[in-house]
Amino acid sequence: MRPIQYPITQQRITGIQQPQTIREWRGVNGFDPFSIADSFFTDAANIMTDDFPAFSTCPGYSVLGGPIGTKVLGVGVWKDTELHAVFNDGTWRKWTGTAWSAALASGLDTTAKWSFTNFEGNWPEMNLVGCNGVNGLRRYNGSTVQTFGNAPSNINYITTYQNRLWGAFGTEIRACKLDDATQWSSFPGTESDSYGKTIESIRGENVNMLSGGLSKLVIGMPNALQELYGSIPSDFSTRTVSDEIGVENNNSVLIHDSVMRGIHRDSIFEYISGGVSPDRIFSDIVRKYINGVAESAAGTDGRKLYFFVQDKILIYDTVFQTWTIRTGINATCFAVMKGEMYVGDDSGRVLKLGGSTNAGQPIEWYAVTKIFTNQSAAQKSRWLRMYAVVDLAPESVLNIYLSESKEGNDWEIVQSVTGSGMRFQRVLIPVDKFTLSNMLRLKFEGTGWARVHELTMQRRQLPLN
Secondary structure (H helix, E strand, C coil): CCCCCCCCCCCCCCCECCCEEECCCCEECCCCCCCCCCCCEEEEECEECCCCCCEEECCCEEECCCCCCCCEEEEEEECCCEEEEEECCCCEEEECCCCECCCCECCCCCCCCCEEEEECCCCCCCEEEEECCCCCCEEECCCCEEECCCCCCCCEEEEEECCEEEEEECCEEEECECCECCCCCCCCCCCCCCEEEECCCCCCCCCCEEEECCCCEEEEECCEEEEEECCCHHHCEEEEEECCCCCCCHHHEEEECCEEEEEECCEEEEECECCECCECHHHHHHHHHCCCCCCEEEEECCCEEEEEECCEEEEEECCCCEEEEEECCCEEEEEEECCEEEEEECCCCEEEECCCCECCECCEEEEEECCECCCCCCCCEEEEEEEEEEEECCCCEEEEEEECCCCCCCCEEEEEEECCCCCEEEEECCCHHHCCCCCEEEEEEEECCEEEEEEEEEEEECCCC
């Protein structure tokens, strides 16, 4: 005879929530920490979301040669094969692959920032053209740096549009003769003439940025943007894009997938063109980190957008649409060569991003979660258990802290783990001391490479009284 079997009823203990697991990390979010999704951090440094949905330590950097002077004033790339930099010792040099060359030009201004573009025109080969608003136009033809042309000596913000070089000084923009970068004052009355125009704005501001493209030239001022259209002097025309949003400087703008993004005072805007005004929606989530802009620069490696503001680099991943923050690099300019990102900084170094260390030193990083509460923040909790699942490289250290407050630095360390030969680890996060806390937030902090896959929490809801 078969025995009769009765199902055993699993009774759920009243008030105990099912384990809550976070496996998708979406970078930083500067909005109210009570209201944002659990997958966001309220603060972080030196992490990335390339391993999305996990997060991991950001790549490090190597230093190209030793520091030269105390500041990099500009970085340019010739034909995607040679990296060039101007330092505040007044020299223009190129990277040979093992060291910075002897000065290709010297005696340059020691404070003015440089802009660069590549242009061929009627020269026999492509030239790297640069200027700084003080020393006139310079060009590198593959062997030497030389002055050229009859452009005004204070021309600045060099760019290309419609087979011409364009520059600006004061409120005026100027363009060279068609395909002839040496002629800036040729006006015989033909369609190949040089070109000049005074740019008017409601505030009477000077031009501080030029960005050429296939279909238009964008003209920037501190609080305004204009566009110039046309292909020949007789049909060049300008129109105002915005009288409220402008750019901090020529280095604070980048172009990615035909969209312009730039830094303006206390925000980062994007401009698609086609009659649509610039907006700041995509960056509102990190706007609290842009509290005024003393120094700024922007660049892109084709996937990520880098915006240096004050003392940090805000990084937007265009694939996963996440924001992260990088610290420890005070950037003055960005450049990309052969798909790799280079950064000039304010200590005379040119850095190449990549690798597992910062010039041989372990990378320090941290990430702070939102404040975790019940559905109502007024309802009490009994915290039962908490775990993290991580990959940790050998010798890397992971520290985990807990706090009962919404913000501040009242952290208490509850766990410390050092990586061993086994990278994949389940880490217990002791909550004994915080078991009756109304709310908790957590801080991951590490030295060396780590990847955090998930965080699991379980708690009991107590009566609302």
